[in-house]
Amino acid sequence: MKVYVVNAFxxxxxxxxxxxxxxxxxxxxxxLMQNIAAQHNLAETAFIIPRGNEFEIRWFxxxxxxxxxxxxxxxxxxxxxxxxxxKNDKMVFYSRSGSLHVSKLDGGKIMLDFPANAPTETTSxxxxxxxxxxxPLEVYTSTFDYMVLLENQQAIEDLxxxxxxxxxxxxxxxxxxxxxNESDFVSRCFFPQSGIDEDPVTGSAHTVxxxxxxxKLGKSKLSAIQLSERKGYLDCEMAGDxxxxxxxxxxxxxxxxxx
Numbered sequence: 001m002k003v004y005v006v007n008a009f010x011x012x013x014x015x016x017x018x019x020x021x022x023x024x025x026x027x028x029x030x031x032l033m034q035n036i037a038a039q040h041n042l043a044e045t046a047f048i049i050p051r052g053n054e055f056e057i058r059w060f061x062x063x064x065x066x067x068x069x070x071x072x073x074x075x076x077x078x079x080x081x082x083x084x085x086x087k088n089d090k091m092v093f094y095s096r097s098g099s100l101h102v103s104k105l106d107g108g109k110i111m112l113d114f115p116a117n118a119p120t121e122t123t124s125x126x127x128x129x130x131x132x133x134x135x136p137l138e139v140y141t142s143t144f145d146y147m148v149l150l151e152n153q154q155a156i157e158d159l160x161x162x163x164x165x166x167x168x169x170x171x172x173x174x175x176x177x178x179x180x181n182e183s184d185f186v187s188r189c190f191f192p193q194s195g196i197d198e199d200p201v202t203g204s205a206h207t208v209x210x211x212x213x214x215x216k217l218g219k220s221k222l223s224a225i226q227l228s229e230r231k232g233y234l235d236c237e238m239a240g241d242x243x244x245x246x247x248x249x250x251x252x253x254x255x256x257x258x259x
Contacts, residue, residue: 001257004083005042006075009201009232009247016232017201018252019072020045021079027058030065036257038062043196044072048093057093057100063195066172067144068097070112070203070245071232077102077110078249109235111246112203116238117142118211128174131166131190132159136176142208144172145189153181156188156227167192175205177212183233184222185213201232207243214238 003022010016020040024047028036037045037060044059046069057076059069073093080086081104093100101113119140128146129135134155136148146169150156156178166174173191180186187209189202199205206224213222220239226232237244 001259003040003253003255003257004075004079004251005040005253005255006078007230007250007252008071008074008078009203009226009234010230010250011248013250013252015230016247016250017071017199017228017230018042019069019075021072021076022047022257023079023084024049032259033058034060034063034065036060036259043199044069046072046076048076051094053088054092054094057095059095061191061195066194068095068114068204068207070114070206071201073100073102074110074112074203074245074247074249077104078251081110082251083254105246109246109248111244113239114203114207114243114245116211116241116243117144117204117207119147119208122146125169127165127168131162131169132174132176133162134159140208140212141171145175145205145208146171146173147175147177147205147208147212150176150178152178153186153227156186159188161190161197163190163192163197166190169193173199175202175208177209180223180225183225184217184219185209186225186227188227198228200228200230201226201234203234203245206234206236206245210236210238210243210245
């Protein structure tokens with residue numbers, strides 16, 4: 001099997017979020033795909049099979065299969081557009097979260113078209129405050145994650161979570177967000193429950209943050225920076241009940257998996 005490692009939402013060889021992409025002709029066993037993902041030890045490994053002119057996609061962290069992953073979908077599209085001679089400018093991936101539409105834009109950017117996941121305000125969870133070691137201004141819940149609002153970008157940058165405590169939060173993970181200095185908003189994403197203490201760049205989290213900030217700022221087009229050590233940059237747009245996320249990707253590695 002071929003494997004491609006692609007850094008998503010960046011132009012830098014050592015920036016963004018690395019994902020492994022494994023194109024297949026038919027599904028492997030779930031156990032084997034999980035073992036391969038654990039061996040890669042990246043935030044996500046995407047496995048893809050053809051479905052006529054479209055594709056099915058599944059994503060695995062080092063420990064679990066997940067229902068939605070943005071950066072590994074962008075990385076997968078990058079592989080097909082740049083390495084596997086895919087001729088069209090649009091792709092459709094069928095996933096456990098429905099159909100995901102991807103487009104190649106001028107200048108090398110790739111745009112993801114995902115269902116919006118608008119958050120709902122809720123009461124705080126003790127493990128969030130204890131784990132983040134700050135008291136959020138507001139707390140929200142979404143299909144997969146909690147989202148917390150902090151005072152400003154500096155508060156996001158200063159976070160030093162206790163991941164053992166944060167892992168007790170009953171969700172996929174916790175998104176921390178605030179208004180940005182150089183962008184409309186910033187975020188950091190913590191998923192110790194899924195085997196990823198801090199995810200470098202999280203496309204699926206922006207299906208939560210974009211609806212929130214679009215409403216709060218009164219605008220449909222927004223710029224976003226995920227403030228992990230590797231950093232990620234996204235151009236986002238609310239389009240009805242969909243979130244559009246655009247970014248670059250860079251191939252880091254092409255290799256063979258020997259099973």
